[in-house]
Amino acid sequence: MDIELKTLTARLLAHRVVNRGDPLARRALLDDIFRHELDRRLAEVGLRLVENPYAEHIAVTLLPPMMEPVFGADDSWLNNNLGLPRDGVALLVILWAQIILPKRERQIARVEAGHENQSDMFGAQKPLETGETVSTGVSEDALYADFGKALGGRTRFNANLGRLANLGFVVRRNRMLLEGPMLDLMIDYSQMAPRIIEGALADVLGRRQALAPDGAADGMEAR
Incomplete structure (x- = not known):
């Protein structure tokens, strides 16, 4: 088990993500003893495993107590x-x-x-839906039309898209932006989703409804 733990840890650090279908990744997700030892070894260097049942990959990130030592504090705080x-x-x-x-x-x-229609006794053990079957892309042109000027103009927009693609957050294909292996892992859904849905997004939709002519807001759809 020792060599397998070393191999998986080294691959997570070197490649940043490992596909959850990989044999060692699957063992980390299904074997409690293996997972416990992996968590212990990662914790020794201030890291923890990041995975969720909807994502196709696993990765590592900082433990909360390591945030300040790594990112700094006060005026020197780094946002990433x-x-x-x-x-x-x-x-x-x-x-x-x-x-x-x-x-x-x-x-x-x-x-x-699936749970509502479940009739077999082992249905709960079936894997959750992941991957491109449920993930859709975003048009680069539409994204720039909506946010480009606020994000620094065409040059800055393209430069940042290139950075995000190189880091594995998105895949650029025929002027479409598709989900990369890091996108569903490096942002905590449980924390970010309520902030966007109940906070910033609610404010934006509220302003649009206030400014839109009567009935126009009812026809708006999220992109």
């Missing part, structure tokens, strides 16, 4: 350790909201529908 500028982080959050939030809604709906 990937070299992203503030407008790059803002673009990342926008992409997460437009790709992951709708995907998660579809995944949860499918799981709930």
